[in-house]
Amino acid sequence: xxxxxxxxxxxxxxxxxxxxxxxxxxxxxxxxxxxxxxxxxxxxxxxxxxxxxxxxxxxxxxxxxxxxxxxxxxxxxxxxxxxxxxxxxxxxxxxxxxxxxxxxxxxxxxxxxxx
Amino acid sequence: xxxxxxxxxxxxxxxxxxxxxxxxxxxxxxxxxxxxxxxxxxxxxxxxxxxxxxxxxxxxxxxxxxxxxxxxxxxxxxxxxxxxxxxxxxxxxxxxxxxxxxxxxxxxxxxxxxxxx
Numbered sequence: 001x002x003x004x005x006x007x008x009x010x011x012x013x014x015x016x017x018x019x020x021x022x023x024x025x026x027x028x029x030x031x032x033x034x035x036x037x038x039x040x041x042x043x044x045x046x047x048x049x050x051x052x053x054x055x056x057x058x059x060x061x062x063x064x065x066x067x068x069x070x071x072x073x074x075x076x077x078x079x080x081x082x083x084x085x086x087x088x089x090x091x092x093x094x095x096x097x098x099x100x101x102x103x104x105x106x107x108x109x110x111x112x113x114x115x
Numbered sequence: 116x117x118x119x120x121x122x123x124x125x126x127x128x129x130x131x132x133x134x135x136x137x138x139x140x141x142x143x144x145x146x147x148x149x150x151x152x153x154x155x156x157x158x159x160x161x162x163x164x165x166x167x168x169x170x171x172x173x174x175x176x177x178x179x180x181x182x183x184x185x186x187x188x189x190x191x192x193x194x195x196x197x198x199x200x201x202x203x204x205x206x207x208x209x210x211x212x213x214x215x216x217x218x219x220x221x222x223x224x225x226x227x228x229x230x231x232x
Contacts, residue, residue, distance in 0.1 A: 034220070043119070043206055043223035044158070090157055094219075103221060105157035 002027050004093040006106035014114045019063075019078040021109045023091035026072065033074045034092040035065055038108075044090065050074065061085070086113045117141045119224035121207050127230045133195035136227045140188070140209030148221065149182055149192050150206040158206055164190065197231045204228050 007022040025033065032051045036044040048059025055067040061084075065076045074091060091106040120139040128134045140147050145166050150158035161180065163171040166187040175182065179198070184190040194201055204226040212219045 032219075036223075041226075041228070043121075043225045044208075046220055046222070049220060103160065105159075107157050108155075 002031075002093065002102070002104060004091050004104050004106040006089075006091050006109050008109050009107065010110045010112065012112040012114060013081045015083055016080050019076070019081045019085065019111065021076040021089050021091075021111065023074045023076065023106060024072055025074060025091075025093040027093060032094040033065075033067060034094070035059065035063070035074075035076050036090045036092060038088045038090065040087075047076070047089075081111075081113050083113050083115065086111055119207055119209050119222055121205075121224035121227050123227060124225065125228045125230075127232060128197050130199055130231055131196040133193065134197050134229060135194075136192045136205050136207070136229075138190045138192070138207030138224060140190075140207070141222055144209035144211055144222075145187075146210045146212065146219075147184055147190050148208040148210075149190070150208065150223075152204045152206055152226070154203070161192070161205075194229075197229075199231050202229055202231045 003026045005024045011021060013019055034049045035047040037047050038044045047063050048057045048065055050057045050067045058064045063076055063078045065074050067074050088108045088110050090108050093104050119141055122137050126134055147164040149161045151161050152158045161175045162169060162182045164184045167184050180194055182192045206223055206226045208221045208223045210219045210221045
């Protein structure tokens with residue numbers, strides 16, 4: 001079965017320290033992968049996506065993610081956290097089944113940034 | 116920058132009443148999605164349209180939920196009768212292509228919060 005697992009439901013970091021949000025996927029072939037961010041009471045905004053090109057993907061607001069097929073991971077990182085990064089982050093995998101692509105959302109990771 | 120428009124942003128309704136949400140996707144986007152997001156969880160797809168046709172409504176509770184996209188542009192999601200468990204955020208999203216395209220980016224609206232009392 002195709003799935004995506006966000007390993008941490010909550011992550012707390014201090015402002016100015018690195019951020020690591022972990023995502024593992026299960027797919028029978030190389031899927032496309034996305035990270036979305038959701039601020040309180042807002043819709044989801046695309047941070048970055050991987051579609052079988054470069055394995056290191058750079059996104060908006062200084063975030064990046066690396067696709068590692070051998071580890072079936074797509075972890076999201078940022079060198080230095082900012083207070084405005086506090087939000088919910090969703091990893092999304094789009095496995096292919098019978099010629100169509102389904103978007104499967106992880107359960108989310110809530111990032112808290114401490115002053 | 117083009118956006119997905121949704122209304123209303125917030126709706127409080129009594130149990131057993133009818134409620135409707137409206138969505139206007141980004142111009143030119145053929146695919147429209149309705150997701151439901153319960154507090155603390157990820158979005159769950161309710162229904163997906165390709166132009167005016169439904170391509171996936173496998174998770175839509177069809178006894179009380181209905182969705183239409185009559186002219187292949189804007190869409191309405193209706194719930195009748197509303198139940199307490201329907202309290203959630205209803206997100207509309209759109210994309211250029213459909214399920215046959217890999218790497219298709221979905222753009223989300225701000226969402227409509229529903230509280231059933």
